[in-house]
Amino acid sequence: MFKQGEKVDIVTASQQFKGVFIKEEKDFLIIKLSNGYNIGIAKRNIKEQKSLGMTKEEGKEEKELKDKEAKEKPNSKLPTIAILHTGGTIASKVDYSTGAVIAQFTEEEIIKLFPELKQTANITSRLIRNMQSEMIRLAHYNIMAKAVEEEAKKGVDGVILTHGTDTLHYTAAALSFALESIGIPVILVGSQRSSDRGSTDASQNLLAAAEFIANSEFSGVAICMHEKTADENCLILPACKTRKMHTSRRDAFRPINALPIARVNVEKKKIDFIASDKHEKDKKEKEKKKLTLKLFNEKLKIGLVKPHIHMFASEILAYKDFDGLIIELLGIGHVPSMKVDEFTEENEHIIKAIAELAKKMPVAVAPQTIYGRINMNVYTPGKQLLEAGVIGNYTDMTPETAFIKLAWLLSNYEKEGKEKIKELFEKNLRGEISERSEKESFLN
């Protein structure tokens, strides 16, 4: 039988398959095709099979050249950027022993993959975690915020944080809140294709982030990802108003109820600000001195619930021992709350359950529609929610940002009481709530 990682050529009665052998199962051989998909081929259908040799990860010569480049001295004319790695696809490569995208690069290997970065900045790099981003807990935001603070204190000109894309927008919001008055740019970068693939978006996203740090006066937290599926431009996106809107496209990250901050063309070394550049040099200098870490209470339990038709009150009551709850309201601000005929009695129990929870903890809201603003004063179910004591009327945060903001407010302002939490939840602190709803900020 083949070894894991061996290139194979398998012919069945109807087809020929070339790929990397992953494993043998009782009736099947599993191989990874060059398009990245794994397939199982039934053993009984195999007419011919042969080995095409072992795969190799990297040519020796190429590796030696990259090693040499990595040892070069810093250039005093260039800014310094610290790259902090947290894991995800951007830090992954195909594991040739299994064929899956799981093996991770060391921090040095990642930098060696993108030698062009050195033309823009002196790069320092360290691995602060090596995890898939869906595994993140509040404690990891504290680790990341402290690592950024450490770099800021060393005097770097900016930080790039590489991150898995699944929850990159949660982390961007979390760091935005935790790093109060950060006077340097902190840009989160991910990729949808692993860094060792020809089709990777990692290099363009990293280079654009470095270009933006090196050649703009921006300070604060933002995201840098592809604007379109092609490798043309990247967008710098607002940390608290961006969301992953596609499972796999390279342009999955879109601004929600907001415009992108800027567009970066790496090849032409061009930065165009789209939303106004409020980050002038003076402000940046002043803020640098005031950086305050406001971390997360790692023990908090915050829920995020999505009302739907045929809902049950027990879905709300499941959170009765939590510290806070975000409800993703239907439409402009509703849950099933009224008995309208013989089938709808449960709805009354739902609104009662919300009122019960709102007595014990902040119950805040965000739009399930994703786009638009909550207004609970338009229809009766909205008014019932306000009477039940929910907070967050007139806000337009994504549910993910609302979740992070509530966790952060409870971590830092709980002692100041319920009214303070309500006031701050409904107030724009980090660009998370738009003052006006602009028509250009829909589906862009």
Ligand code: GLU
């Ligand atoms: N699920 C992983 C993560 O978010 C991989 C996805 C990615 O990085 O694009 O970390």
